[in-house]
Amino acid sequence: MIEAKGLTKDFVSRTETVHAVRGIDLRVERGETVAVLGPNGAGKTTTMRMLTTLLAPTAGTARVAGFDVTRDPARVRRRLGYVGQGNGAGHGQRALDELYYQGITFGLSRTEARRRGQELLDGLDLAGKERTKVSELSGGQRRRLDVAMGLMHAPELLVLDEPSTGLDPHNRANLWEHISALRAATDMTLLLTTHYLDEADTMAERVVIIDHGAVIADDTPETLKTRHAGDRLSVTAGSRPDADHLAARLTQWEATSEVAVDGTVVHAGIAQGSSRVTDLVHLADAAGIDIADIQVRRPTLDDVFLNLTGRSLRETGSTPELETAS
């Protein structure tokens, strides 16, 4: 569905050149859901804008649904829906009219545009809002209307740029429930950017991590976690001396790495954590170390990013403040 090779974008001004995207290769198969993750300014939006024909690449090529984004932009646009950051819908219009005119723009008949608009309002939990002005919809409802706008012409590919930013957890979950239901009903391909690591983890079959305009990892969330970040172990010892004693033992043990003591808690990385807990208990018993609690945590995508770059996605200010919007 998407095949990008060496996609590059430089923004050149009189004073500077910003290398926003530096030769990205990306392949997305039909029906796949792929999340693009990365800190602020990594080049996610610029990449989406090139793939959706809104921005001309400086170098490289991209084909979407079989058509070249530079040579055949109209054909590409016909096959994709793009929901950008911010609201696409005009605020003075009524919800169903917005969808209707979007449908007409894409060549639907008047009857079909009205039918499709109503179907999407129903499917996205906006039934009853047909005649409500966009400006009077809540944040969550407006975002769902944006998604409906992107879906009016039944695209093969839906590109969502931070669809849930600014929504509270309830509305995020609600939006995803609707997107998942729509996906299940069609074989639509989904490409999204998000700042929410848990969203990428649960919604996407594949995660592409970009940093400084380049792809630094591309795989399933589970493989990324297994390959780039092991399980994390936290053991609470009975006393500080016990914690120090345990830390010394774990430093020698082949299953653990990066051992650190914080009060009576010993933290470490552990290979195949849950299967090694019994061995750990035996090791502590044999050494006469008192243990109060053992916890093994699966890594998150943030641990993956941290291991790859030495920075946390959270520290880079990527997790935006929540605005309550219902």
Ligand SMILES: Nc1ncnc2c1ncn2[C@@H]1O[C@H](COP(=O)(O)OP(=O)(O)OP(=O)(O)O)[C@@H](O)[C@H]1O
């Ligand atoms: N029109 C532009 N002119 C100049 N520089 C730009 C322009 N658009 C983006 N940039 C720069 O390109 C880089 C990549 O920006 P981009 O918006 O693609 O990042 P992003 O990963 O989407 O970030 P965010 O998560 O904050 O949306 C940034 O340094 C940004 O300042």
